[in-house]
Amino acid sequence: MACWLFTSCAAPAQRLTTGDMSITRPGATAVVVVHSRSGNTAALGLRISEAMGSDYIRLETPPGAGDTYLSYTERNDKVDINPRSADLARYRLVFLGSPIWFWHPTAFIYTFINNNDLSGKKVVLFYTNQGGLAKDAIDEWKAIVQKRGGTVIDVIGINRNEFENDAALQSEIKTQVEKHKRVWINKSD
Numbered sequence: 738m739a740c741w742l743f744t745s746c747a748a749p750a751q752r753l754t755t756g757d758m759s760i761t762r763p764g765a766t767a768v769v770v771v772h773s774r775s776g777n778t779a780a781l782g783l784r785i786s787e788a789m790g791s792d793y794i795r796l797e798t799p800p801g802a803g804d805t806y807l808s809y810t811e812r813n814d815k816v817d818i819n820p821r822s823a824d825l826a827r828y829r830l831v832f833l834g835s836p837i838w839f840w841h842p843t844a845f846i847y848t849f850i851n852n853n854d855l856s857g858k859k860v861v862l863f864y865t866n867q868g869g870l871a872k873d874a875i876d877e878w879k880a881i882v883q884k885r886g887g888t889v890i891d892v893i894g895i896n897r898n899e900f901e902n903d904a905a906l907q908s909e910i911k912t913q914v915e916k917h918k919r920v921w922i923n924k925s926d
C-alpha cells in the first residue's frame with residue numbers, strides 16, 4: 738500500500754515566500770498555473786516556465802489542505818484559491834498543473850479552471866503523483882478544460898515512485914520537459 742495513505746508518511750507542505758508564488762517575464766505568451774503542496778509539481782512547473790520563457794503562477798491554498806487524510810478536499814468541492822482567476826488575454830498557451838490526490842487532480846486546479854475563460858487557448862496539463870490515477874482522471878480533467886473553451890494539446894505526468902531520490906526526479910523532470918518542449922512549440926503555433 739502506498740505510503741501517502743498514512744498521514745505520518747506525508748511529505749511536509751513546502752514553506753513558501755512571496756517570491757515562490759509568481760514569475761513575470763516580459764513578452765511571455767505562455768503561462769504556467771500550478772497547485773503544489775509539497776513542491777514536486779511546482780518543480781515541474783518551474784522547469785516548464787524556464788524552458789518556455791513563460792509566466793508562472795502558483796496557487797495559494799488554505800493552510801493545512803492535504804496535510805492529513807481528513808484535510809483532503811474532494812476534487813469537485815468549491816475551494817479558496819489565490820488568485821481565483823487570471824488575465825489570460827496575452828497568452829496563447831496555458832500550462833495547468835496539479836498533484837494527484839485520491840486518484841484525481843485536486844479541487845484547487847479544478848476551481849481555477851472553472852473560474853477562467855480558456856476560449857482559444859492551447860492547454861498542456863501536467864501532474865506529479867506517487868502511486869496511481871483513476872482510469873478516467875485525465876479524460877475528466879481534459880473535459881473540464883474543454884468546457885471552459887480550451888484545447889488540450891499535451892499531458893505530462895511524473896510518478897515519483899519511479900525515482901530513488903530527489904536528484905533522479907529532478908533529472909527526469911528536466912528530460913521530460915526537453916522532450917515535450919518541441920510538441921508544445923509546434924502545436925501552439
Ligand SMILES: Cc1cc2nc3c(=O)[nH]c(=O)nc-3n(C[C@H](O)[C@H](O)[C@H](O)COP(=O)(O)O)c2cc1C
Pocket residue numbers: 741747772773774775776777778779803804805806809835836837838839840841865866867868869870897
Ligand atoms: C492528500 C493526498 C492524497 C494523495 N493521493 C494520491 C493518489 O491518489 N495517487 C497518487 O498517485 N498519489 C497520491 N498522492 C501523492 C502525491 O500525488 C504526490 O506526492 C505528488 O508528487 C505531490 O505533489 P506536490 O509535491 O506538488 O504537492 C497523494 C498525496 C496527498 C497529500
